[in-house]
Amino acid sequence: MSTPLLDRPSALPRDALPPLVDLVVALADNKHALGLRYGEWCSSGPTIEAGVAATAMAQDELGHARVLYGLLEELPGAPHRSEHEWAAEDARTVGLLEQPLSSWPHLIVANVLLDQALAxxxxxxxxxxxxxxxxxxxxxxxxxxxxxxxGQGWLLQLAAEGPDVRAGLEGIIRQAWADTLCWFGPDAGGALAPLVTLGVLREAGDSVRQRFLQMFGPLLRGAGLAAPVRAEGGRWVLAEPLPWSRWDEARRRVRHA
Amino acid sequence: MLSALAEVNDPEWPVSIVDMGLVYGVAVEAGTVKLILTFTATACPCMEMIQDDIRERLLRVPGVRDVAIAVSWDPPWTKDRLSERGRQALRRCGVSV
Structure with a gap:
């Protein structure tokens, strides 16, 4: 017998609302911020085509924020958000997006790492x-x-340019690493675990992080980039522990050291 | 209602929203047209313009007093939803479909 769908907010158990609201706000705010950051490269990519692609991705991310903000409007207790208005003081974004993406490699790392983690x-x-x-x-x-x-195409292209560019990419990846890998949540899912139990999410925490690493590890190896991930027993695993003591579960971000 | 909606064009192409496959459902209840609509992309910059055009056209249909539009993303729009007439119009504009 299949489990019945929860077709409206009132069908959700009351204790499911706070983690669902927190997740959707963080997803949408990060997408909103990514849209704004990609948009800063609309006319300044390394090629005209790159600028056009950044423009298209910016537009997509802002569209995704709009769709997810629409979901929030229906959820009791959710903060008001709009794709037309950046919630500067309350935005729940990762540290990487607090400042402009200062180079094209920064944009590509955000694209291939953070954007894909959200996906x-x-x-x-x-x-x-x-x-x-x-x-x-x-x-x-x-x-x-x-x-x-x-993101994957550009990462490989940039990495092929030489050791200096690869060293730069490795530095940016390291800068974005904890924010991105913690985003999936603590191993057992943390605040998202009740949403998994309820069937709102299929999985959370380390199982999602592991699937991400199996995609990202081979990509890094193919690009010749060193990163805090290594192959072990036929799988890609974290080479260093994540900074869980600085993880803010409600805002889904790693606090500054 | 569908013939009235077929007079509302996508603002970017000379193709109606019906031939574009954007209309997922239409019903009339007590003078209110209830329309389920999708868009080609979540980033479509013409969402509000298209909805305004729909309201303007449907409110000219005798007996229609209100128009309620619900946006749906499920199933996602793909070019498979284009009608043959829509495909031909897009091909004339140089779009490969």
Whole structure:
């Protein structure tokens, strides 16, 4: 017998609302911020085509923020958000997006690392029992497919330019690493665990992080880049522990050291 | 209602929203047209313009007093939703479909 869908906010158990609101706010705010940051490169990419691609991705991310902010409007207790107005004081974004992406390699690392991490988390809602979330997710995932192709292609192209560029990329990846890898949540899922139990998400925490590492490890090796991930027993694993003591679960970000 | 909606064009192409495959459902209840609509992309810059055009056209249909539009992303729009007439119009504009 299949589990019935939760077709409206009032069908959600009361204790499911805070973690769902926190997750959607963080997803949407990060997408909003990514859109703004990509947009800063609309006319200044290394080639005209790169600027056009940054423009298209910026537009997509702002569209995704709009769709997810629409989801918040239905959820009791959710803060007000709009794609037209940046919630500067309350925005729940990762540290990498607090400042402009200062070079094209910074944009590519944000694209291939953070943007894809958000997509991996969204993917866990593809078959969500919470219908309003499920109905929005597939479209967003489909549009993200092009961002992944863009980021991976550019990462390989940049890395092939030589050791100086590779060293620069490795530094940026290291800077964004903890923020991104913690984003999936503590091993057992943390605040998202009740949403997994309820069927709102398929999985959370380390299982999502592991799937991400199996995608990202081979990409880094193919690019000849060193990073805090290593192959072990046929799998890619973290080479260093993540800074969980600085993880802010509600805001889904690593606090500054 | 569909013939009235077929007079509302996508602002970017000479193709109606019906031939574009954007209309997922239409019903009329007590003078209110209830429309389920999608867009080609979440970043579509013409969402509000298209909805305004729809309201303007449907409110000219005798008996229609209100228009309620619900946006749906499920199933996601793909070019498979284009009608043959829509495909031909896009091909004339140089779009490969």
């Amino acid at each position: 991996f988390v969204l993917d866990t809602a593809l078959e969500s029992r919470y219908l309003p979330l499920r109905q929005r997710t597939r479209k967003l995932i489909e549009e993200e497919r092009f961002h992944a192709i863009h």
